[in-house]
Amino acid sequence: MRYSRRMERVKPSAIRSVQKKIVQKQGVISFAAGLPDPDYFPLADLKTATMEMMEESGRSALQYGMTKGYAPLLDLLVERMRAKEGIDAKPENILMTTGSQQGLSMCAMLFLDEGDVVVAENPSYLGGINACRPYGCGFIGVDTDEEGMVIADLDNVLSENPKVKLLYVIPNFQNPTGKAWSLERRKQFMEVINQYDVVVIEDNPYGEIRFRGEAVPSLKSMDTQGKVVYLGSCSKILCPGLRVAWICADESVTTQFEQIKEGLDLQCNQFAQMQVASYIQKFDLDAHVETIKAAYKKRCDLMLSLMQEHFPSSVTYTKPEGGMFIWVELPTSLSADEILDDAIESGVAYVPGEYFYANEGAKNTIRLNFTTVSEEQIQKGVLLLANVLKKYI
Ligand SMILES: Cc1ncc(COP(=O)(O)O)c(C=O)c1O
Numbered sequence: 001m002r003y004s005r006r007m008e009r010v011k012p013s014a015i016r017s018v019q020k021k022i023v024q025k026q027g028v029i030s031f032a033a034g035l036p037d038p039d040y041f042p043l044a045d046l047k048t049a050t051m052e053m054m055e056e057s058g059r060s061a062l063q064y065g066m067t068k069g070y071a072p073l074l075d076l077l078v079e080r081m082r083a084k085e086g087i088d089a090k091p092e093n094i095l096m097t098t099g100s101q102q103g104l105s106m107c108a109m110l111f112l113d114e115g116d117v118v119v120a121e122n123p124s125y126l127g128g129i130n131a132c133r134p135y136g137c138g139f140i141g142v143d144t145d146e147e148g149m150v151i152a153d154l155d156n157v158l159s160e161n162p163k164v165k166l167l168y169v170i171p172n173f174q175n176p177t178g179k180a181w182s183l184e185r186r187k188q189f190m191e192v193i194n195q196y197d198v199v200v201i202e203d204n205p206y207g208e209i210r211f212r213g214e215a216v217p218s219l220k221s222m223d224t225q226g227k228v229v230y231l232g233s234c235s236k237i238l239c240p241g242l243r244v245a246w247i248c249a250d251e252s253v254t255t256q257f258e259q260i261k262e263g264l265d266l267q268c269n270q271f272a273q274m275q276v277a278s279y280i281q282k283f284d285l286d287a288h289v290e291t292i293k294a295a296y297k298k299r300c301d302l303m304l305s306l307m308q309e310h311f312p313s314s315v316t317y318t319k320p321e322g323g324m325f326i327w328v329e330l331p332t333s334l335s336a337d338e339i340l341d342d343a344i345e346s347g348v349a350y351v352p353g354e355y356f357y358a359n360e361g362a363k364n365t366i367r368l369n370f371t372t373v374s375e376e377q378i379q380k381g382v383l384l385l386a387n388v389l390k391k392y393i
Pocket residue numbers: 034098099100101102125127170174175203205232233234235240245
């Protein structure tokens with residue numbers, strides 16, 4: 001086949017190949033997943049919302065709809081973004097996407113030319129990086145500390161690299177580190193980027209899953225120059241299978257996205273959008289999110305306390321205030337990838353952190369997920385992992 005040259009830049013996900021390896025070994029306790037807990041999908045309420053929606057307006061649910069999205073859902077999302085993120089948007093600013101993953105792909109398509117440079121947190125979400133790769137861009141990673149992206153480093157990168165066009169950031173409970181940016185750091189970030197001709201993608205699928213500390217306003221809410229493209233998603237607060245997500249941007253930018261969307265798939269799944277709208281109208285999404293948060297907090301706290309008790313003291317890790325992940329740093333001489341087979345053999349699995357970097361990754365890092373494992377599995381799995389680490393440290 002005469003594939004496009006673009007395809008030479010598309011690589012299979014290393015994370016998926018690790019996950020395949022784990023699935024093949026039965027009985028392994030896996031901290032390698034990146035999924036919400038299906039036990040917390042509101043099955044009965046979604047079923048009721050769906051049945052009622054079908055009875056009330058089944059024919060329009062099965063018909064084509066607007067490219068921008070289902071109007072009542074756009075209104076509900078405007079309201080939700082104002083309440084949760086302090087974003088002052090109108091339906092004109094929003095376009096529904098098939099998961100935020102499609103939003104990421106569309107951003108890459110809209111903004112990137114060959115030779116452009118994308119700046120991302122170091123490490124970052126591989127799906128975001130991979131969405132950009134086909135367009136032949138370069139990547140620069142900027143490190144983060146406990147407060148967020150290191151501003152002096154960001155300023156240096158932007159002043160030294162005029163080809164930077166796009167910044168891709170996840171300021172809330174980042175995948176893979178679980179870190180959240182402080183308010184002060186968000187303000188500093190906006191001050192710096194406002195001096196450059198760049199676009200910021202603020203990817204926020206985990207923002208509402210804050211189970212500790214105070215909510216911090218989004219970058220989009222501080223955006224006075226229309227430079228931030230905000231990506232929201234129902235995947236972590238409701239369920240990912242419906243693929244209901246959205247872009248919020250300056251109206252002129254949203255119009256461009258609309259043209260791309262027409263060419264991609266005309267519109268998002270009308271049925272799924274109407275299911276979500278019906279669920280939000282008839283049930284209490286906030287109460288549902290509180291339930292998820294309580295469950296995830298319990299698991300995260302348990303995992304952290306067991307790690308504190310059993311991990312060698314030279315191993316450090318983040319203490320997330322929300323989201324789904326803990327990021328572990330081993331002594332620099334160790335490779336998490338080389339230890340993985342031993343860990344799987346012992347009955348526990350994780351994703352080596354080196355796969356989450358756009359360029360060369362830190363080999364001594366690990367991503368641990370705490371949302372798809374029971375408390376009992378956490379008890380056993382952390383002990384198994386601690387024993388494996390002790391063999392090497
Ligand atoms: C940071 C980040 N962005 C985007 C996505 C994709 O989410 P969606 O299900 O909305 O496509 C994920 C999925 O895990 C993610 O972690």
